[in-house]
Structure formats: C-alpha cells, structure tokens
Amino acid sequence: MTTIRELSHREDLLEGGHRLCAGCGASIAVRQVMLGAGGTPVVVGCATGCLEVSTTIYPYSSWKTPFIHNAFENAAATVSGVESAFKGLQRAGKIPADKKAKFIAFGGDGGTYDIGLQSLSGAMERGHDMVYVCYDNGAYMNTGIQRSSATPMGAWATTSEVGSVGQGKPQRRKDLTSIMAAHNIPYVAQASISDWKDLTSKAEKAFAVEGPAFINVFAPCPRGWRIPYDSTVEIAKSAVTSAFWPLFEVVDGEWIYTKRSVTRENRKPIEEFLKPQGRFKHLFKPGNEALLAQVQTEVDRNFDHILKRCGL
Amino acid sequence: MTWDISKIDEWKSDEFPRGAVIPDSGNSRDYVTGGWRSQRPVRDDAKCTQCLFCWIYCPDSSVNVADEKVTDFNLNHCKGCGVCAQVCPADAITMVPEGCELPEVK
Amino acid sequence: MPTQKTLAVTGNTLVAEAIRQCSPDVIPAYPITPQTTVVEELAKFVANGRMHAEYVNVESEHSAMSAAVGASAAGARVATATSSQGLALMWEELHIAAGLRLPIVMFNANRALAAPINIHCDHSDVMGARDTGWIILFAETAQEAYDNTIMSFRIAEHPEVLLPVMTTADGFITTHSIDRAQIMDDETVAAFVGDYEPENALLDFGKPVTHGSFAGLGGPYFEFKNSQRMAIERARDVVKSVGAEWSAITGRPFGMVETWGMEDAETAIVVIGSTAGNARHVARGLRAEGKKVGVVKVRCFRPFPYAELAAALKGVKAVAVMDRSESFGAEGGPLFLEVRSALYDLDERIPVVDYIYGLGGADVKIELIDRVFADLSDIASGTAAPSGLVYLGAR
Numbered sequence: 071m072t073t074i075r076e077l078s079h080r081e082d083l084l085e086g087g088h089r090l091c092a093g094c095g096a097s098i099a100v101r102q103v104m105l106g107a108g109g110t111p112v113v114v115g116c117a118t119g120c121l122e123v124s125t126t127i128y129p130y131s132s133w134k135t136p137f138i139h140n141a142f143e144n145a146a147a148t149v150s151g152v153e154s155a156f157k158g159l160q161r162a163g164k165i166p167a168d169k170k171a172k173f174i175a176f177g178g179d180g181g182t183y184d185i186g187l188q189s190l191s192g193a194m195e196r197g198h199d200m201v202y203v204c205y206d207n208g209a210y211m212n213t214g215i216q217r218s219s220a221t222p223m224g225a226w227a228t229t230s231e232v233g234s235v236g237q238g239k240p241q242r243r244k245d246l247t248s249i250m251a252a253h254n255i256p257y258v259a260q261a262s263i264s265d266w267k268d269l270t271s272k273a274e275k276a277f278a279v280e281g282p283a284f285i286n287v288f289a290p291c292p293r294g295w296r297i298p299y300d301s302t303v304e305i306a307k308s309a310v311t312s313a314f315w316p317l318f319e320v321v322d323g324e325w326i327y328t329k330r331s332v333t334r335e336n337r338k339p340i341e342e343f344l345k346p347q348g349r350f351k352h353l354f355k356p357g358n359e360a361l362l363a364q365v366q367t368e369v370d371r372n373f374d375h376i377l378k379r380c381g382l
Numbered sequence: 383m384t385w386d387i388s389k390i391d392e393w394k395s396d397e398f399p400r401g402a403v404i405p406d407s408g409n410s411r412d413y414v415t416g417g418w419r420s421q422r423p424v425r426d427d428a429k430c431t432q433c434l435f436c437w438i439y440c441p442d443s444s445v446n447v448a449d450e451k452v453t454d455f456n457l458n459h460c461k462g463c464g465v466c467a468q469v470c471p472a473d474a475i476t477m478v479p480e481g482c483e484l485p486e487v488k
Numbered sequence: 489m490p491t492q493k494t495l496a497v498t499g500n501t502l503v504a505e506a507i508r509q510c511s512p513d514v515i516p517a518y519p520i521t522p523q524t525t526v527v528e529e530l531a532k533f534v535a536n537g538r539m540h541a542e543y544v545n546v547e548s549e550h551s552a553m554s555a556a557v558g559a560s561a562a563g564a565r566v567a568t569a570t571s572s573q574g575l576a577l578m579w580e581e582l583h584i585a586a587g588l589r590l591p592i593v594m595f596n597a598n599r600a601l602a603a604p605i606n607i608h609c610d611h612s613d614v615m616g617a618r619d620t621g622w623i624i625l626f627a628e629t630a631q632e633a634y635d636n637t638i639m640s641f642r643i644a645e646h647p648e649v650l651l652p653v654m655t656t657a658d659g660f661i662t663t664h665s666i667d668r669a670q671i672m673d674d675e676t677v678a679a680f681v682g683d684y685e686p687e688n689a690l691l692d693f694g695k696p697v698t699h700g701s702f703a704g705l706g707g708p709y710f711e712f713k714n715s716q717r718m719a720i721e722r723a724r725d726v727v728k729s730v731g732a733e734w735s736a737i738t739g740r741p742f743g744m745v746e747t748w749g750m751e752d753a754e755t756a757i758v759v760i761g762s763t764a765g766n767a768r769h770v771a772r773g774l775r776a777e778g779k780k781v782g783v784v785k786v787r788c789f790r791p792f793p794y795a796e797l798a799a800a801l802k803g804v805k806a807v808a809v810m811d812r813s814e815s816f817g818a819e820g821g822p823l824f825l826e827v828r829s830a831l832y833d834l835d836e837r838i839p840v841v842d843y844i845y846g847l848g849g850a851d852v853k854i855e856l857i858d859r860v861f862a863d864l865s866d867i868a869s870g871t872a873a874p875s876g877l878v879y880l881g882a883r
C-alpha cells in the first residue's frame with residue numbers, strides 16, 4: 071500500500087491543458103491509474119472517445135508517455151501489437167533483454183463493453199503483458215450521451231429516451247468485470263475514482279502482474295449524468311456506498327471484496343445515487359415507483375452475486 | 383524534446399511530421415484551458431491539513447504539490463470545476479468568482 | 489555471391505519463405521482460405537526457431553491489422569497476410585495504417601467477396617482497398633509473388649515513402665498451384681532488405697511521441713492527406729529503383745508494367761495477375777498467324793503507372809481491358825477506369841472495351857481470350873463498333 075504522500079513524488083503522466091470537460095471523471099481515473107505504474111516506462115494506447123480526442127488535439131498531446139490511438143474498437147489489439155513489438159525487438163537484440171516496460175490501454179464503456187469487447191477478449195486470452203483500463207461512465211459520451219451496454223437500467227440517454235412510452239433504458243447492465251474474470255487472467259478488478267487508495271493499489275497490482283490485467287473504473291461524467299461538475303467524486307462515492315458499483319478484485323481466480331465497510335445490511339438506498347442525477351429524474355415521477363423498485367432489486371441482486379463469489 | 387510550433391500555421395504539407403505524429407508528448411502544458419474558468423479555487427493554508435486529496439482528485443493535474451505539500455494551483459490549466467473544494471475534508475478551499483483577468487488563450 | 493535454388497513449390501510457400509527471409513519482428517496472423525498456408529508456414533518457422541518474430545494469434549483480421557498498426561508504430565518490422573472477407577474486415581485499419589505512415593507489409597491471396605460466399609479467385613478484395621493509401625503489387629506467378637514480397641519491405645520502409653504495401657497473388661491459381669520458381673539465399677535477401685530504422689518509435693522511451701492524434705476542428709487533416717499523396721507519388725520512382733536493384737541480383741525484370749509484343753501491336757489486352765499468362769499464350773498463337781497483337785500486364789496498381797501504360801499503348805488501334813472485379817454502376821471495372829484515364833492525354837483516341845471476367849473463380853478459358861482478340865480485330869479494322877462492358881463468358 072503506497073501512501074498518498076509517497077504517490078505525490080511520482081510523476082503525473084497526464085499533463086494538464088487537455089480539453090476534457092471541467093470535472094471529468096476520465097482524467098481522474100487516468101491520473102490515479104498511472105500513479106500505479108510507479109516509474110516503470112509505460113506505453114499508453116487509447117480507444118477513440120472523450121479521453122483520446124481531448125488529450126491529443128493536434129498539435130498538442132497531454133501524454134508524457136509514448137501514446138497511440140488507433141480506432142474505436144481496437145485499443146486492446148493495438149496495445150497487444152505494441153507489447154508484441156517489444157518482445158520481438160528484444161528477441162532481435164534491438165531492445166536489451168532485461169529492459170522492463172508496461173503497456174496500458176484505456177477505453178470508455180462504449181469502446182470496451184460494446185464495440186471493443188472482441189478485441190479486448192482476444193488480447194486478454196492471448197496473455198499479453200498489458201493492463202486494460204475501462205473508464206466506465208455509462209454511455210457514449212463523446213457522441214452525445216447515447217446508451218451503451220454499461221448504461222444503468224432506467225437511465226435516460228439520447229438513444230434510450232424518456233417519453234410517453236419510454237422510461238429510459240429498459241435493460242440491465244452488462245457485468246463486464248465478471249466477463250473479464252471469466253478469462254482466467256491473473257488480475258481483474260473493479261474500482262472507482264472516489265476511492266483513490268483502493269484504485270491506486272489495484273493499479274499497482276495490475277502493473278505488477280506478469281500477463282494481462284483488467285480494471286473497470288467507475289468514472290462519472292457530469293455532462294452526461296446531468297450533475298454539477300464539482301460533484302464527480304461525490305457521486306462516484308455514492309455509487310460505491312449504495313452498492314451500485316461494488317469494489318472487488320479477482321486475483322488468480324480468487325474473488326476478494328475490497329470495500330468491507332459497505333455490506334448488504336448498511337448499503338445506502340439506491341435513491342441516494344440516483345436522485346442527484348438528471349438522467350434519472352423521471353424515475354421519481356409518480357407512476358414510476360415500480361421501475362424504481364426494480365432498479366433497487368437489480369442492484370441488490372448484483373451486489374449479492376458478487377459478495378457470494380467473494381465468499382461473503 | 384521541445385518541438386517549435388510557433389510557425390505551424392505557415393507550414394507546408396510536407397513540413398509536418400509524418401502521419402500526424404506529435405513528437406513532443408506532454409506539450410499541452412503550453413495550451414491554456416484556464417480561460418474556461420468562471421470560478422477559481424483559493425486555498426486557506428491555515429485550514430489545510432495537507433491531506434493531498436485535492437491533488438489526487440483534480441481532473442486537470444492543476445494542484446501543484448512539492449515536498450508532499452500543496453503549494454498552489456496551476457491556473458493556466460485549472461478549469462474551475464470545484465472538485466477540489468468538494469473533496470477537501472478541511473473546507474480549506476473556496477471557489478471564488480473569477481475576475482476579468484484571464485490568461486491569454488491560444 | 490547471390491545463390492538461387494530452383495524449387496517446385498506453391499505460391500503460398502514462396503510468400504512465406506520471402507517473409508521469413510525478410511525477418512519481421514511481429515506477425516499478427518488470422519487464417520482465411522486461401523491465405524491459410526502462409527500463416528501456417530510462418531507458425532512453423534516460429535515454432536522451429538527459424539524466425540525471431542513474435543507471432544500474434546489475433547482473433548480477427550480487424551485485430552490483425554490493429555496489432556500490426558500498434559507494432560509498426562512501436563518500431564517493429566511487421567508482416568501479415570489475409571484474403572477476401574478478411575481484407576474487407578480490415579478496411580478501416582487499412583486507411584489508418586496508411587494515414588499513420590506505417591510501413592506494414594501484407595500479402596493478400598486474391599479472392600472473391602460474398603455474397604454469395606465464394607472462396608475462389610478474383611480481385612474484388614484488393615480492388616476494394618485501392619483507395620486506402622496502400623501501395624499495391626500484383627503477381628502473375630509464384631515467382632513474382634516471392635519477388636514482390638521481398639521488394640515490398642524495401643519500398644514500404646523507404647524514407648521517402650513510409651507507406652504500407654500490399655503484395656498479392658491470385659487465390660488458388662497462384663497461391664496453391666505448384667510452380668517452378670527460384671529462391672534466393674537468406675543472406676542475399678537480408679542484405680537487400682536491410683534493417684528497418686523507425687523514426688518515431690513508441691518504444692523509444694527517451695523520446696515519447698504521440699501517434700494517432702486528432703487533426704479535425706480546423707486542424708491540418710487536409711495537409712496530412714496532401715503529404716500522403718506526395719509520398720505515394722514518390723513511391724513510383726522507388727518501386728522502379730527497387731525493382732531494378734532486385735532485377736540486377738535475380739536476373740528477372742520488374743517494371744511497373746510488363747509488355748509483350750507491344751513494339752508493333754495493333755491491338756492489345758491489358759490485364760492483371762495470373763491471367764496475363766493466358767493472354768500471352770493466346771497472343772503468341774495469333775502472332776504465329778501474323779496478327780499484330782500484344783499484352784500489357786500491370787504489376788503495380790498503386791501508384792498506378794499512367795505514363796507507362798500510355799507509352800505502351802500509344803499507336804494501337806483498339807484495347808481490351810480485362811477486369812477481374814466489379815465497380816458496380818461505373819462505366820467499367822477498376823482497371824478499365826484507370827486505363828481509359830491513362831489514355832485520355834494521348835493525341836489520338838483509342839477505343840477501349842472492358843471485359844469483366846473470372847469473378848469468383850469462373851474459368852478463364854482460352855477461347856474467351858480468343859474472342860477478346862477477335863473483337864479487338866473487328867474494332868481495329870472498323871467492321872464492328874466498340875461494345876459497352878462485356879461479361880466475358882457469362883450465360
């Protein structure tokens with residue numbers, strides 16, 4: 071466990087001057103994850119999305135590391151290519167055999183849960199020595215808040231509209247973190263920007279393993295969630311305390327719940343997470359009581375499922 | 383590496399680095415987003431406990447830290463989101479309305 | 489001292505040998521008929537320690553080209569191979585590889601595109617990639633596929649070019665038939681190809697660079713496309729000079745186009761790939777009867793050899809273009825459109841007729857080519873007007 075004071079000596083690998091919205095959760099996620107690299111040289115790859123476009127508007131780049139953006143659905147395959155080049159060039163004698171480097175790919179939920187899932191699955195199965203980080207803000211924010219398979223049930227999005235018939239997204243969320251755990255890779259974790267200690271230590275573990283690691287980071291989007299831009303961290307915190315977003319890790323197949331202070335008994339009602347967000351305001355209108363109850367049931371079912379896998 | 387882009391608007395097609403490569407990673411340090419700000423963070427050193435939460439949560443890498451202590455804010459980049467003020471457990475940061483003296487925006 | 493060995497092998501075996509001899513650092517590979525035996529051979533070379541390459545078993549062709557882009561930007565020499573649907577799936581990535589100026593070399597086993605699904609030869613797949621910014625070479629024979637593949641690395645990595653190269657051969661006809669060919673010794677190939685010295689490698693940690701930036705919102709996207717155009721224009725000379733150099737070593741000729749009988753031909757067929765041999769065979773017979781016929785084979789399709797074609801066809805009375813792919817709704821197939829455009833600046837107007845043939849491996853019978861020359865003879869003598877597009881041999 072590295073303390074915040076120790077972390078403060080590490081270089082911030084994401085430079086300011088990027089064009090993400092004020093209060094964006096994506097850059098908070100990136101900064102905390104990258105602190106976990108702890109001095110090892112890192113190559114970063116990024117899927118098309120807010121993070122990529124806002125940090126590399128020609129002729130400015132906010133990345134102090136080598137960086138590559140290829141396309142939307144293939145950050146994992148692209149970084150797997152970079153990692154393979156490292157191995158191939160080492161074998162060719164062009165890079166010293168004892169040189170160490172780390173390879174990391176960032177993608178939003180659209181680029182990870184949806185269009186990039188095949189590429190991610192392939193890269194993880196092949197066992198590349200890389201870390202894939204999904205910054206999950208629950209919609210296609212870069213194109214204007216369209217629903218993804220990570221969008222919560224009941225959420226408004228511009229392609230799951232609220233109207234006289236529609237009441238936001240009718241489907242459940244995809245449980246991507248479990249899907250990644252099913253790849254039998256050395257390290258999988260779910261984390262949130264609100265819990266920096268948990269996230270930076272998970273990032274350190276992910277960087278430390280030999281082979282593929284995956285971290286799903288909850289990273290709110292003030293613009294898409296219709297919340298004030300100073301409340302990014304607060305809302306992420308309530309996602310954790312309401313058990314909407316349980317924090318856990320899967321280390322060599324062993325499930326470990328990492329937020330012991332939040333239990334089945336003391337988890338906050340889901341309203342605390344939903345109410346401050348404009349994208350859920352229809353759920354609190356008369357007539358939607360059943361839908362709201364269904365959202366709570368869904369959250370509890372998912373939480374229970376994870377706790378059971380963690381032996382709790 | 384420093385990459386001189388002061389004359390970039392005059393460059394001919396074949397004068398750009400090939401393939402839209404940016405040969406100076408991290409050069410957004412020279413790009414000013416401070417002009418987005420309508421309020422600026424002000425830290426009260428007397429109240430501050432140096433927990434560094436503002437530093438670790440700032441989305442714009444704009445809380446400057448030296449020797450494990452917050453020194454000031456990078457107002458060239460700070461967008462005035464107020465996250466730092468929200469997360470500060472000591473209520474040491476206040477967001478004050480931004481005056482008219484804005485940094486020059488490139 | 490260059491030493492060549494004569495073998496009886498398939499085109500795919502030779503292409504795999506060529507790739508091995510050029511020592512790529514990374515090979516992202518995904519199988520598809522009729523490319524498969526290339527990636528199988530390469531997997532064997534890697535398993536037997538005959539190549540140092542990192543072999544990446546990607547889960548799709550899209551990821552094959554995505555990994556190739558990552559590896560090439562990282563500073564590695566990268567080779568891969570595909571065909572048909574696989575090439576189509578890569579379409580997005582083909583543009584990116586070229587736009588990022590990455591010298592990836594890819595072999596394509598030319599095959600028809602679905603629907604209906606079909607595994608046999610035509611050029612629909614490659615022609616679908618003709619505007620992606622890749623340099624595109626076509627081989628007539630297994631020998632030429634071997635030679636083109638070796639030259640591809642030199643062309644792609646040339647500092648004046650830095651563009652990806654697609655080296656192709658006709659599916660099954662060339663990739664799977666056993667042919668007599670000469671293979672060069674490893675040392676000569678290694679010396680010819682040389683080392684790849686990347687300019688902005690991701691793995692150069694001392695100089696971190698950003699690849700794949702966003703150049704919209706008034707950024708210089710337009711200028712980048714202009715510089716890409718300049719590069720592929722410069723590639724004309726590079727394709728020629730690399731061809732001349734390899735020719736000096738091997739004794740085999742490598743022009744942008746290859747002509748037969750064009751010194752005094754009155755009628756000519758322009759053709760790409762394996763059918764060039766059939767066309768020359770028919771032309772030889774007609775020459776024996778005293779008919780002045782010729783054949784022009786296009787080896788390099790991108791950049792397109794306008795000047796060479798115009799020079800070769802100048803003075804003929806009628807030209808037939810044989811297109812093994814479609815450009816539905818256009819006046820003719822892709823080759824026809826290029827050839828007619830190449831002839832536009834000549835003083836006299838030469839009638840050009842387009843024959844679409846051999847789609848999905850439809851048989852290219854000798855009688856069909858006989859018929860093309862017979863049509864040309866009628867047009868040249870004024871007994872028939874040039875027809876519109878002909879589906880050669882279709883019922």
Ligand code: SF4
Nearest residue numbers: 440460461463464466
């Ligand atoms: S207001 Fe926002 S951008 Fe400015 S220092 Fe605070 S957290 Fe960072």
Ligand code: SF4
Nearest residue numbers: 430431433434436470
């Ligand atoms: S969060 Fe508040 S108390 Fe902590 S270092 Fe920042 S200003 Fe000081």
